[in-house]
Amino acid sequence: GESIQKRRLDLLTIASAPESLEAMAMRRIVFITARVHPGETPASIVCQGLIDFLISSNPEAKRLRANITFMIVPMLNPDGVYYGNHRCS
Secondary structure, three states: OOOOOOOOOOOOEEOOOOOHHHHHHHHHHEEOOOOOOOOOOOHHHHHHHHHHHHHHOHHHHHHHHHHEEEEOOOOOHHHHHHOOOOOOO
């Protein structure tokens, strides 16, 4: 998608391939956003660490991907980040 000012908005979906459509429908979804307030730069680091873990070969990450669909928006307010705003848009 795009922001109001036409900046890119990414949505990452992380999950293992389901065995069936029914199995996919039964999974819980965890929706995560970062950089809602543009000045909260540590959120980018935490979000990147989470993504790195979830896509890793760690056995716990594999188990999570098999049971949960993670939907992640790494930067929810790219316009505010671009302009250097803090807790405003």
